[in-house]
Structure formats: C-alpha cells, structure tokens
Amino acid sequence: MSKLTLVVGNYNYSSWSLRPWALMRHLGLAFGEHRIVLDTPSFAADVARYSAAGKVPVLVDGELVVWESIAILEYASELAGGRGWPEPRAVRAEARAVAAEMHGGFAALRAAYPMNIRARERRVPMTAELAAAIARIDALLSGCRRRYGAGGPWLFGSYSAADAMYLPVAFRFQSYGTTGLGSESRAYVATALADPVIAPWVQAALAEKETVAHDEAGAAGP
Numbered sequence: 001m002s003k004l005t006l007v008v009g010n011y012n013y014s015s016w017s018l019r020p021w022a023l024m025r026h027l028g029l030a031f032g033e034h035r036i037v038l039d040t041p042s043f044a045a046d047v048a049r050y051s052a053a054g055k056v057p058v059l060v061d062g063e064l065v066v067w068e069s070i071a072i073l074e075y076a077s078e079l080a081g082g083r084g085w086p087e088p089r090a091v092r093a094e095a096r097a098v099a100a101e102m103h104g105g106f107a108a109l110r111a112a113y114p115m116n117i118r119a120r121e122r123r124v125p126m127t128a129e130l131a132a133a134i135a136r137i138d139a140l141l142s143g144c145r146r147r148y149g150a151g152g153p154w155l156f157g158s159y160s161a162a163d164a165m166y167l168p169v170a171f172r173f174q175s176y177g178t179t180g181l182g183s184e185s186r187a188y189v190a191t192a193l194a195d196p197v198i199a200p201w202v203q204a205a206l207a208e209k210e211t212v213a214h215d216e217a218g219a220a221g222p
Contacts, residue, residue, distance in 0.1 A: 004031040006072075007050050007058040009038045011205035013215045015115040015168030017057040018201060020072040023164040025197045027080040031059075039212050070103050073161040086156045091148070095156050098140055099165040106169075109133040112176075114215040115168045117205040119175040122218030126179070134180035137169060142184040153191050167192055176218065 006024065008017035024031055036046045036056060050058040051067035059066040059075065066072050077084025085092045108129035116122070144155040144162075151157020155166070170192035178186050 003062055004029065005034055005060045006031050007034045007036060007047070007056055007060065009036060009056040010208055010210055010212065011035070011201055012117050012208050012210075013038060013115060013212050014056060015171075016055075016069045018115075018168055018198075019069050019164045020057055020059065020076060021201060022167050022195075022198055023073055023084055023159075023161050024076045026159045026164075027076060027083055029076060029079060037210055070099065070161075070165075073099070073164060077161060084161045086158070086160055091156055095160050095162045098144065098155065099162045101140070102165045102169070106133045106137070109137070109169070109172065112217065113172040114217055115171050116175050116215050116217075117171050117202060118208075119216070119219070121177075122175050124176060124218045131180060137166075138181050138185045141166070141188050142182055145184045145188055155188070163192065167198070 006017075006021055008014055008021060011018075021033075034050075036043060038056075040046075044054060047054055047056060047058070050060060051065055053067045055067070057069060057072060059072045061075075066075050073084060086095050108127065112124050112127070112130045141155070148156045152159075154160065154163045156162060170189045173181065173189050174193055178189060181189065
C-alpha cells in the first residue's frame with residue numbers, strides 16, 4: 001500500500017468516495033486507491049480493516065487514518081498548502097458553508113436521485129420535498145456562478161472542495177434530468193461532467209459489473 005491511500009466504494013455508486021478523489025486529483029496529490037464493493041456480505045469486515053466507522057471513503061496516510069469525507073477534503077487541502085479552498089477569507093468561509101450544506105442536507109434529493117453514473121433517462125416522481133431541494137441547489141449554483149464566475153468556470157472561480165462536494169449532484173442530474181435548474185446551473189453541471197480530471201473515475205464506473213438494487217431508482221422494468 002502506498003503512503004497515501006484512498007479507500008473507496010463502487011465507482012458507479014459511491015458519491016462520498018468520489019468527492020475526495022476528485023479534489024485530490026485536482027490538487028495533484030499522488031495517492032493509491034483501494035476499492036471495496038458496497039452491499040456485500042464481506043463489506044463490513046473489509047472496511048473494518050481501515051476504519052471502525054464502517055464506511056467509505058477512508059484516507060490512510062501512513063499511521064494516520066481519516067475516515068470522514070469532509071475531513072478528508074480538509075486534510076487534502078492542507079497537504080496541498082490550502083489550495084482546496086478559495087484564498088480570500090470571506091470567500092473561503094462561504095465556500096465552506098456551501099460545501100457543508102451539501103454534506104449535511106438534501107436528504108430528499110439523495111433518496112430520490114441516487115448517484116448512478118451509468119444511468120441515463122431515469123424518471124422518478126417529483127415530490128414537493130424533491131422540488132424544494134432542487135430549487136435550493138439551483139440557487140446555490142447560480143448564485144456562486146454569478147458572484148465568482150469571472151474568476152473561472154467553477155463555483156468560486158478556481159476548483160475547490162465545494163466543487164467536489166457538488167460533483168455527485170451533477171451526475172444525479174445527468175441521470176434524472178435537469179428539471180428545475182436554470183440556465184446558469186445547467187451550464188455548471190455540464191462543466192462538471194466534462195471535467196477531464198474525473199475521466200478515469202467515470203471510465204472505471206462504466207466498466208464495473210456490480211449492481212446495487214436500491215441505487216437503480218427509475219430503471220425501466222423488464
């Protein structure tokens with residue numbers, strides 16, 4: 001195992017694993033990967049080799065173990081000299097708030113739109129809770145782009161941990177449609193999906209053979 005190793009779940013489904021992976025790639029950090037297949041009888045024992053929390057992702061740096069996604073983002077940013085967040089303190093605080101809101105919220109969207117990179121043209125019922133979550137995401141994405149778009153194509157101009165936090169949402173909209181998003185948010189989603197840095201993850205997701213039934217929402221019947 002290399003000194004810095006990111007333990008991840010399935011590339012197709014593990015949104016939490018994708019977030020630190022994407023940021024670490026953008027930061028140019030060298031790291032190895034160890035994949036543990038989700039929802040298998042051996043998953044609990046497999047992940048327990050790395051973390052007692054029982055979840056992925058886990059970042060292993062020598063003797064240090066960091067077992068929570070947003071903590072991994074912070075640690076990776078520190079390893080890269082703070083480049084995971086915007087430099088101005090006020091903007092950095094806003095970026096952390098935007099990232100934390102995704103980390104702790106949007107339960108209705110997570111439940112209705114599980115991340116499934118292989119999925120296309122899925123349709124699930126629109127509920128009031130789901131519509132409200134999409135409207136809030138639209139406000140966040142479009143607001144950041146209006147305020148900081150002059151500095152680059154990402155939420156705060158340059159790529160940051162906030163972009164990594166919203167990347168799985170871009171894949172969700174790819175699978176379930178962009179109803180409820182305005183033009184600025186749709187353009188941001190397109191930018192996130194076209195990011196060449198994440199191409200290896202997408203290729204790995206497309207090559208996987210495992211299927212997690214509860215993450216196949218909106219699939220057509222036989």
